[in-house]
Amino acid sequence: MAKTVLLIDDDVDLLRQMATALAGSGYRVHVATDGASGLEQFKSVSPDLVVTDIIMPTREGIETIMGIKRERPDARVLAISGGYRVGPDDFLTLARHIGADDVLPKPFRLAQLVAAAARLLHAGPHVSAA
Amino acid sequence: MPRPPCHELNNLLGKILGAAELALDAGPEAEVAAELQLIIELAEAAAGVVRGLDEARPEPALGAAGG
Numbered sequence: 694m695a696k697t698v699l700l701i702d703d704d705v706d707l708l709r710q711m712a713t714a715l716a717g718s719g720y721r722v723h724v725a726t727d728g729a730s731g732l733e734q735f736k737s738v739s740p741d742l743v744v745t746d747i748i749m750p751t752r753e754g755i756e757t758i759m760g761i762k763r764e765r766p767d768a769r770v771l772a773i774s775g776g777y778r779v780g781p782d783d784f785l786t787l788a789r790h791i792g793a794d795d796v797l798p799k800p801f802r803l804a805q806l807v808a809a810a811a812r813l814l815h816a817g818p819h820v821s822a823a
Numbered sequence: 824m825p826r827p828p829c830h831e832l833n834n835l836l837g838k839i840l841g842a843a844e845l846a847l848d849a850g851p852e853a854e855v856a857a858e859l860q861l862i863i864e865l866a867e868a869a870a871g872v873v874r875g876l877d878e879a880r881p882e883p884a885l886g887a888a889g890g
Contacts, residue, residue, distance in 0.1 A: 713845060775830045775833025776829060798833075800833050800839075803844045804844065
């Protein structure tokens with residue numbers, strides 16, 4: 694059975710491109726354009742992997758990842774972002790600290806996204822860092 | 824959350840990369856494929872420039888999220 698991926702990004706062109714690439718690699722793909730609807734879909738779809746942008750309207754990615762991990766601590770999350778630094782750190786480092794399993798800075802090749810998804814989905818049982 | 828200056832540029836470059844990659848996947852003629860490959864290389868080079876500019880700017884204050 695195909696693994697399910699939930700994509701959350703407010704950029705609809707990028708969302709479509711990522712969905713095309715992942716669907717072409719055999720994944721079942723669901724999409725959401727903001728963190729709030731992404732979290733709702735997460736609850737109803739229970740995907741194998743969530744790929745979420747960080748800087749989004751309504752509910753940004755950091756808060757979304759926290760919500761996902763609260764809902765299902767073993768959920769696998771790949772954080773993506775085109776924004777770099779905030780204070781001495783960057784958004785993707787923050788994402789890792791609050792539970793993202795892997796990060797991918799934008800811009801990235803679609804092939805890199807597919808490879809990261811495959812790596813996360815075929816990794817062994819999730820072990821929480823907590 | 825305020826959008827850092829590099830955010831829009833990186834999203835644009837990501838879409839250029841994605842469009843070129845998906846067009847390559849469609850199996851274009853060799854001449855078109857070479858141009859698409861060049862677009863990918865140029866977009867990646869531009870991404871390096873954006874990254875360099877971001878690293879060169881003054882460190883944003885916590886909570887300002889880079890403006």
